[in-house]
Amino acid sequence: MPRAGLDPTAVVAAGAALADEVGLANLTMGLLAERVGVRTPSLYKHVDGQEDLNRRIAALALNEAADAVGGAVRGHAGRDALAAAARAFRAFVLQHPGRYAATIGIEPSGPDDPLATAGRRLLDSFTAVLRGYEIAETAETAEIAESDVDHALRTLRSLCHGFATLQSASAFQRSADIDESFDWLISFADRGLRAR
Amino acid sequence: MPRAGLDPTAVVAAGAALADEVGLANLTMGLLAERVGVRTPSLYKHVDGQEDLNRRIAALALNEAADAVGGAVRGHAGRDALAAAARAFRAFVLQHPGRYAATIGIEPSGPDDPLATAGRRLLDSFTAVLRGYEIAETAETAEIAESDVDHALRTLRSLCHGFATLQSASAFQRSADIDESFDWLISFADRGLRAR
DNA sequence: AGCTTGTGGCTAACACAGTTAGCCAAGCCC
DNA sequence: GGGCTTGGCTAACTGTGTTAGCCACAAGCT
Numbered sequence: 001m002p003r004a005g006l007d008p009t010a011v012v013a014a015g016a017a018l019a020d021e022v023g024l025a026n027l028t029m030g031l032l033a034e035r036v037g038v039r040t041p042s043l044y045k046h047v048d049g050q051e052d053l054n055r056r057i058a059a060l061a062l063n064e065a066a067d068a069v070g071g072a073v074r075g076h077a078g079r080d081a082l083a084a085a086a087r088a089f090r091a092f093v094l095q096h097p098g099r100y101a102a103t104i105g106i107e108p109s110g111p112d113d114p115l116a117t118a119g120r121r122l123l124d125s126f127t128a129v130l131r132g133y134e135i136a137e138t139a140e141t142a143e144i145a146e147s148d149v150d151h152a153l154r155t156l157r158s159l160c161h162g163f164a165t166l167q168s169a170s171a172f173q174r175s176a177d178i179d180e181s182f183d184w185l186i187s188f189a190d191r192g193l194r195a196r
Numbered sequence: 197m198p199r200a201g202l203d204p205t206a207v208v209a210a211g212a213a214l215a216d217e218v219g220l221a222n223l224t225m226g227l228l229a230e231r232v233g234v235r236t237p238s239l240y241k242h243v244d245g246q247e248d249l250n251r252r253i254a255a256l257a258l259n260e261a262a263d264a265v266g267g268a269v270r271g272h273a274g275r276d277a278l279a280a281a282a283r284a285f286r287a288f289v290l291q292h293p294g295r296y297a298a299t300i301g302i303e304p305s306g307p308d309d310p311l312a313t314a315g316r317r318l319l320d321s322f323t324a325v326l327r328g329y330e331i332a333e334t335a336e337t338a339e340i341a342e343s344d345v346d347h348a349l350r351t352l353r354s355l356c357h358g359f360a361t362l363q364s365a366s367a368f369q370r371s372a373d374i375d376e377s378f379d380w381l382i383s384f385a386d387r388g389l390r391a392r
Numbered sequence: 393a394g395c396t397t398g399t400g401g402c403t404a405a406c407a408c409a410g411t412t413a414g415c416c417a418a419g420c421c422c
Numbered sequence: 423g424g425g426c427t428t429g430g431c432t433a434a435c436t437g438t439g440t441t442a443g444c445c446a447c448a449a450g451c452t
Contacts, residue, residue: 038402041402045401050440154370184351201429225409
C-alpha cells in the first residue's frame with residue numbers, strides 16, 4: 001500500500017469541495033475517503049470524526065468568505081463598498097453552498113477556536129463597510145456609536161446570510177428575477193444605513 | 197398490545213415538539229417512537245419515513261408561523277405592522293427552533309404540496325405589512341409595483357429569516373443586547389421601506 | 393547498510409439509525 | 423359472533439460512523 005500523502009489540510013479541502021458538489025447533507029465519510037483514494041477508517045488519522053471535519057470545513061469557509069468580502073471592499077466606500085461586500089458574499093455562498101452550510105449552527109468552543117477567529121475576520125470585513133456610513137467608530141466618534149456598530153453588523157449579516165441561504169436552498173418561488181431582487185436589497189440596505 | 201391511538205397528525209405534532217426540545221438534528225425515529233409510546237417500526241404506519249416526517253413538520257411550522265404573523269399584523273399598519281410581524285416571527289422561531297429548522301432547505305414538490313400552500317400563507321402575512329408602505333398592489337397601482345413587491349418580500353424575508361436563524365444558532369457573539377439589535381433592525385427596515 | 397521507530401495505511405468488527413417484511417391481535421361493521 | 427381493516431409487534435437488513443489492532447512504508451540514527 002503506497003502512502004497517499006494526505007494531511008489534515010488536504011482532507012478538509014477535499015471535504016469542502018465534495019460538500020459543494022453533493023451538498024453537505026450527502027457528504028459521507030465513505031464518499032470523502034473514496035475521493036481522496038483511501039479507505040474510510042484512514043480518514044480518522046487526519047481528522048477526529050465527522051464533527052471535527054465539519055468544524056474545519058466551516059473555519060475554511062469563513063476564512064475564504066472573509067478574504068472574498070475583504071478583497072471586494074478594498075478601495076471602495078459608502079454604497080459602493082456595501083454593494084461590493086454583499087455581492088462578494090452572495091457569490092461565495094452560491095459558489096460554495098456546501099462549505100458555507102457547514103458554518104450554520106455551530107458554535108466556537110472558545111475565543112481561540114479557529115472558527116471564532118475566522119468569524120471575527122468576516123465580521124471585520126463587514127465593519128469596514130460601515131465606516132462609509134458614519135456608524136463604525138472613527139477616532140472622534142468612538143464612544144458614541146459603539147453599540148450601534150454591533151446592531152448594524154448583526155442586521156447586515158442577517159440580511160446577507162438570509163438572502164444567500166434562502167437562494168441557495170431555492171426558497172424563492174416567485175417569478176421576479178433574483179439578481180434584480182438582490183440589487184433591490186442593496187438599495188434597501190443603503191437607505192436603511194443612510195437615513196438616520 | 198393495546199392500541200396507542202396514534203394518527204399522522206399526532207405523530208407529526210409529537211415530532212415537532214420533540215424537535216423543539218432536542219434539536220432537529222437529534223430527532224431520531226427511535227426517540228420519537230419512545231415519546232409516543234410505540235416501537236420504532238410502528239411509526240411507519242403513520243408516516244412515510246424521516247423525509248416525509250420532516251416535510252410534515254415543516255408544513256406545520258409554516259402554518260403556525262403564518263398564523264402568528266398574520267394575527268400579529270391584524271389591525272396594524274405601517275411601521276407598527278412591520279414591527280409586529282417581525283417580532284411575532286422571531287418569537288415563533290425562538291420558541292420553536294426545531295420545527296422551524298425543518299423548513300430550511302426543502303422544496304415543495306408542486307403547487308399543491310401543503311408545504312407550498314403554507315409557504316404562501318406566510319408570505320401573504322408579510323405582504324400585508326407592505327400594504328402600509330405603498331409597495332404592495334392596491335387597486336389603482338397594481339401594475340406599477342408588481343415586481344417591487346416580490347423584491348421587498350424577499351428582502352424582508354431574508355432579514356427576518358437571517359436574524360432569527362442566526363440567533364437561534366447562537367451565532368451572535370458580540371456583547372450588545374440582542375433585543376436592542378432587533379429593535380434596531382426594525383427601524384432599519386422601516387427606513388429602507390419608507391425612503392424611496 | 394541495517395535497525396528502529398513513528399506514522400499512515402489496511403481489515404475486521406461493532407454500534408446505531410433508518411427501513412422493510414411479515415405476523416398477529418384489536419376493534420369496527422355487518 | 424365472524425370477518426376485515428388497521429395498527430401494533432419482532433426480526434432482519436442496510437448503510438454510516440467509529441474503534442481496535444495489525445502491518446508496511448519511509449525517515450533517521452548508528
